[in-house]
Amino acid sequence: xxTTPFPPAGGYPRRRPRRLRGYQAMRDMVAETTLAxxxxxxPMFVADGIADKNPISAMPGQYQHTIDSLKYAVSQALExxxxxVDLFGVPQQADKDHRGSAAFxxxxxxxxxxxxxxxxxxxxxxxxxxxxxxxxxDHGHCGVLTGDHFGRTVVDNDATVELYCRMALSQxxxxxxxVSPSGMMDGQIGAIRAALDKEGFESVAIMAYSAKYASSFxxxxxxxxGCSLTGDRRTYQxxxxxxxxxxxxxxxxxxxxxxxVMVKPALPYLDVLARVVDRSPVPVAAYQVSGEYSMIRAAxxxxxxxxxxxxxxxxxSIKRAGAGQILxxxxxxxxxxxxx
Ligand code: PBG
Numbered sequence: 240x241x242t243t244p245f246p247p248a249g250g251y252p253r254r255r256p257r258r259l260r261g262y263q264a265m266r267d268m269v270a271e272t273t274l275a276x277x278x279x280x281x282p283m284f285v286a287d288g289i290a291d292k293n294p295i296s297a298m299p300g301q302y303q304h305t306i307d308s309l310k311y312a313v314s315q316a317l318e319x320x321x322x323x324v325d326l327f328g329v330p331q332q333a334d335k336d337h338r339g340s341a342a343f344x345x346x347x348x349x350x351x352x353x354x355x356x357x358x359x360x361x362x363x364x365x366x367x368x369x370x371x372x373x374x375x376x377d378h379g380h381c382g383v384l385t386g387d388h389f390g391r392t393v394v395d396n397d398a399t400v401e402l403y404c405r406m407a408l409s410q411x412x413x414x415x416x417x418v419s420p421s422g423m424m425d426g427q428i429g430a431i432r433a434a435l436d437k438e439g440f441e442s443v444a445i446m447a448y449s450a451k452y453a454s455s456f457x458x459x460x461x462x463x464x465g466c467s468l469t470g471d472r473r474t475y476q477x478x479x480x481x482x483x484x485x486x487x488x489x490x491x492x493x494x495x496x497x498x499x500v501m502v503k504p505a506l507p508y509l510d511v512l513a514r515v516v517d518r519s520p521v522p523v524a525a526y527q528v529s530g531e532y533s534m535i536r537a538a539x540x541x542x543x544x545x546x547x548x549x550x551x552x553x554x555x556s557i558k559r560a561g562a563g564q565i566l567x568x569x570x571x572x573x574x575x576x577x578x579x
Contacts, residue, residue, distance in 0.1 A: 357414025
């Protein structure tokens, strides 16, 4: 990181910062941050029991895919230069249960989609799989529920982590390159790492959702995955008021074996991202979430902002704050813009 030189005595009499802003070639040469298609990870949805891809109304341009339409969309993404996709599964309503069994059965929609993409693309497209139960539970929480000694209904940390391990193993068997535990259970990274290693999946990487906030910016995602949640996730995701806590989460995940750590959402949490980047010895990703995407799309559709320009500026800002990888629903649009 460049630091500001101390001001010389008498200030900067001849210095004109505008000299370096006069024309595009100069601006490009002095640009401190660049965005590349290789930085981008495309989150995608695959749904069970649908005949055709289904547009997500709160996220214009994004779909619940069939396995076939997913394959086609991934080939388009690859053509644009995007080489990593992050998959979320949407089971049929009837297949949801209290512990999200369809998440870890080999013939669950997410695992079938992973296997199909792996067969089609091999190592040309990295398949990252969301390792969390909320799409698969009938109550919509990220884990199994239990009663605590006060009689509160809570997500049972350790029982949930056991299921995450089974889910990660099923994803690895199906051909996932990266698993990404997003449920914010304590100890999830260490447990999953141990489970993967024990079964011979040492080469499967873990991208840890380390600093994930209980954010209202996730709103449109709930439609995207048909989530059954009523209530909120504040007993396991972080309070938006906190930053120090994120550093602890990141330290623990790295100690437990995370290959990447992540901050989520992105734009409203750039301060958190910058702090995490300062201290992380592993790559730090940021997730530009559904609400961030939909706001830009909505304002763009109304002609209130220039959608393409704001898209690129928001991604560049996330990169400037220090993200190495950006998960974004704009991945393909941005990759195309970059190759123009
Ligand atoms: C949980 C998960 C969520 C998102 C990614 N993984 C939803 C949540 O925590 O409520 C949100 C992604 C987005 O809003 O784009 N499996």
